[in-house]
Amino acid sequence: MHLTQEQLDHYHDNGYLLIESLLDPREVTALREAFARDCTVPGPHLVTEDAGEEVRAVYASHHRQPEYAGLIRDPRVLGPVRQLLTDDVYVYQFKINAKPAFGGDKWAWHQDYLAWRIADALPAPRQVNIGVFLDDVTEFNGPVIFLPGSHQGGMVRDGRKSGARSEQHLDPDDIALTPGQLAEHVDRYGMSSPKGPAGSVVFFSPEIVHGSAPNMSPFARRLLIATYNDVTNLPSWSGEPRPEYVVCRDSEPLRPLSEPFLDALEGVTA
Amino acid sequence: MHLTQEQLDHYHDNGYLLIESLLDPREVTALREAFARDCTVPGPHLVTEDAGEEVRAVYASHHRQPEYAGLIRDPRVLGPVRQLLTDDVYVYQFKINAKPAFGGDKWAWHQDYLAWRIADALPAPRQVNIGVFLDDVTEFNGPVIFLPGSHQGGMVRDGRKSGARSEQHLDPDDIALTPGQLAEHVDRYGMSSPKGPAGSVVFFSPEIVHGSAPNMSPFARRLLIATYNDVTNLPSWSGEPRPEYVVCRDSEPLRPLSEPFLDALEGVTA
Numbered sequence: 001m002h003l004t005q006e007q008l009d010h011y012h013d014n015g016y017l018l019i020e021s022l023l024d025p026r027e028v029t030a031l032r033e034a035f036a037r038d039c040t041v042p043g044p045h046l047v048t049e050d051a052g053e054e055v056r057a058v059y060a061s062h063h064r065q066p067e068y069a070g071l072i073r074d075p076r077v078l079g080p081v082r083q084l085l086t087d088d089v090y091v092y093q094f095k096i097n098a099k100p101a102f103g104g105d106k107w108a109w110h111q112d113y114l115a116w117r118i119a120d121a122l123p124a125p126r127q128v129n130i131g132v133f134l135d136d137v138t139e140f141n142g143p144v145i146f147l148p149g150s151h152q153g154g155m156v157r158d159g160r161k162s163g164a165r166s167e168q169h170l171d172p173d174d175i176a177l178t179p180g181q182l183a184e185h186v187d188r189y190g191m192s193s194p195k196g197p198a199g200s201v202v203f204f205s206p207e208i209v210h211g212s213a214p215n216m217s218p219f220a221r222r223l224l225i226a227t228y229n230d231v232t233n234l235p236s237w238s239g240e241p242r243p244e245y246v247v248c249r250d251s252e253p254l255r256p257l258s259e260p261f262l263d264a265l266e267g268v269t270a
Numbered sequence: 271m272h273l274t275q276e277q278l279d280h281y282h283d284n285g286y287l288l289i290e291s292l293l294d295p296r297e298v299t300a301l302r303e304a305f306a307r308d309c310t311v312p313g314p315h316l317v318t319e320d321a322g323e324e325v326r327a328v329y330a331s332h333h334r335q336p337e338y339a340g341l342i343r344d345p346r347v348l349g350p351v352r353q354l355l356t357d358d359v360y361v362y363q364f365k366i367n368a369k370p371a372f373g374g375d376k377w378a379w380h381q382d383y384l385a386w387r388i389a390d391a392l393p394a395p396r397q398v399n400i401g402v403f404l405d406d407v408t409e410f411n412g413p414v415i416f417l418p419g420s421h422q423g424g425m426v427r428d429g430r431k432s433g434a435r436s437e438q439h440l441d442p443d444d445i446a447l448t449p450g451q452l453a454e455h456v457d458r459y460g461m462s463s464p465k466g467p468a469g470s471v472v473f474f475s476p477e478i479v480h481g482s483a484p485n486m487s488p489f490a491r492r493l494l495i496a497t498y499n500d501v502t503n504l505p506s507w508s509g510e511p512r513p514e515y516v517v518c519r520d521s522e523p524l525r526p527l528s529e530p531f532l533d534a535l536e537g538v539t540a
Contacts, residue, residue: 102449139409140461145486179371183488191410191487213486216415217461218453 015151015208070261108176120235134222142215285421285478340531362499378446390505404492412485
């Protein structure tokens with residue numbers, strides 16, 4: 001799949017691009033089943049509620065589940081990413097967030113690349129994120145909110161807040177815009193939150209200012225976020241590197257599958 | 271002003287009715303100025319931030335500010351209320367909430383009438399609420415969310431949670447729907463949040479299940495909520511009554527002004 005010039009312009013002007021229903025319901029079902037299966041694999045990649053067994057996030061499912069290994073190479077996903085970034089890309093980070101009913105972290109307004117520069121010394125903002133809706137995303141269940149165009153001004157903050165607690169753990173507040181910075185940016189850029197049925201995919205810039213509303217609905221909302229990075233733009237660490245389930249080490253350039261991931265998978269297993 | 275049959279049907283079917291831009295910008299400006307003026311009047315009716323001087327809510331401004339005394343009798347507001355409820359109504363409760371930037375209470379999903387039955391022994395749900403937008407209401411700044419039609423099933427909860435802390439103070443959680451109750455109701459009724467420019471007014475039932483999203487924007491959002499009650503449906507207290515700024519005692523039936531509140535006010539002061 002190739003993005004049109006209009007779609008490319010939308011991404012470059014606004015810092016994001018939504019493609020509704022890029023995946024069909026059968027594929028969404030398969031991805032949900034693979035997520036459920038992955039939630040039964042114990043390990044540090046599995047983040048659960050403080051006090052319970054409910055899964056909040058899972059990292060690096062593409063290392064364990066063939067559906068996700070296929071999805072990141074699906075031509076409908078990897079094709080546009082290569083158009084937007086460069087031919088040789090790999091998956092730097094992969095996670096699925098299950099934003100719980102009636103809540104979920106209000107992840108403070110931030111730019112992704114600042115976190116990665118601080119944590120992993122990533123040299124440049126040469127990434128494209130994809131957000132894959134595993135549930136319908138509505139105004140009520142904690143959609144991501146973007147400030148369209150805010151990716152064009154570089155990093156709003158230079159570094160993290162002084163007194164930050166750890167080099168390893170990034171507290172959202174450490175990299176969040178101040179209230180004054182955000183007010184200025186919202187005045188200038190406005191706010192927009194792409195919504196759509198399960199199977200929709202939003203491509204977004206590592207430099208766009210965004211936040212996430214709480215989930216007011218009584219149902220959890222699952223969202224996959226994968227970050228593709230330019231293979232010439234690798235992380236490095238002066239101290240202890242972040243774990244591999246958070247920062248994937250395999251930077252071999254990904255080549256698109258010749259068909260949609262589920263067809264490819266069924267071809268393999270048939 | 272008279273509601274059409276279609277508007278009446280919408281209210282009775284859904285439990286709410288939004289009229290966009292019912293007030294004009296000049297009137298909105300006058301109401302904002304009156305609010306700012308009222309915020310300088312000290313007293314228990316003024317609710318401020320825990321640690322600061324920022325005003326969170328003001329009660330009973332219609333007792334102090336002529337603009338609000340006029341607004342509650344404005345024919346565009348009182349006319350529809352009388353159509354929806356009955357000819358003889360008075361204002362039982364009046365407050366203006368300033369939902370702060372980046373936050374604001376997530377007032378748990380609830381039905382207003384349950385609170386009033388518990389706190390004031392209000393005999394029946396013979397009320398109509400009005401919500402007057404003093405700022406534009408968007409999906410981002412903490413709109414009220416309704417479950418359309420949920421007013422038709424009576425009170426979901428019978429009473430407050432056992433172990434409630436006080437008869438006087440109503441903790442939202444004491445009257446909130448349980449997660450299971452809410453899931454069932456959202457499945458059945460869906461969610462809807464009326465949005466519109468400043469000056470819009472939403473009329474809503476005391477029995478409709480509703481909640482309120484946090485304000486994700488960097489700007490405070492001011493919303494006036496007044497509750498009209500049938501004059502034959504008065505509160506009573508076995509113990510200490512709630513203060514008069516919370517529960518207004520003057521139950522003299524309100525008669526509509528002959529013209530919009532600002533014209534009437536300017537006529538008086540000219």
